[in-house]
Amino acid sequence: MHRTHLDTGYPAYWPEDPAAFLASSTGLAAWLAASDDGRLIGHVAIHDAEGDPDIGPVHEFTGAPARAFAVIARLIVDPERQSRGVGKALLDVAVAHAKEIGRHAILDVVTSSSGAIAFYEAQQWQRVGSVEIEIGGLPNLPAWIYVDPGFQRPTEPLVGK
Numbered sequence: 001m002h003r004t005h006l007d008t009g010y011p012a013y014w015p016e017d018p019a020a021f022l023a024s025s026t027g028l029a030a031w032l033a034a035s036d037d038g039r040l041i042g043h044v045a046i047h048d049a050e051g052d053p054d055i056g057p058v059h060e061f062t063g064a065p066a067r068a069f070a071v072i073a074r075l076i077v078d079p080e081r082q083s084r085g086v087g088k089a090l091l092d093v094a095v096a097h098a099k100e101i102g103r104h105a106i107l108d109v110v111t112s113s114s115g116a117i118a119f120y121e122a123q124q125w126q127r128v129g130s131v132e133i134e135i136g137g138l139p140n141l142p143a144w145i146y147v148d149p150g151f152q153r154p155t156e157p158l159v160g161k
Helices: 003-009 020-024 053-062 085-100 114-122
Strands: 029-032 040-048 069-077 103-110 127-135 138-147
Touching: 003 029, 029 069, 029 085, 040 085, 040 138, 053 127, 053 138, 069 085, 085 103
Parallel strands: 069 103
Antiparallel strands: 029 040, 040 069, 103 138, 127 138
């Protein structure tokens, strides 16, 4: 994670406790990717969307409650392994798991992360809004919010369904 932070700027602010950053209390599941020699080269998690800042724009776009979504979080790939399919494989596993538990995947990307934005948009993630991410006393981070490529905007609000 530290190498990714230095190379790509993600996470935007180095966490005081990196292990706690990866092991969120709202986490539903997480996956690691390892090289053939056992070295960790990637990580992704999904979190509960309840209380997540992403859910506001998603709810405005879909009309669906937070319980209909899981947030893709902490997608980190070793800089030496980027553009080799590791990130896509991790993302695919997380999205598939979200579907297995009856949820659609959503995610946020800091607006200055052009590489990550290009990655998600190349895979047809749908941009639905923006938020300012607050991180305990640090400057807010403007971010785009996306819903998974398979999400179809309902013709009627999903509230109460």
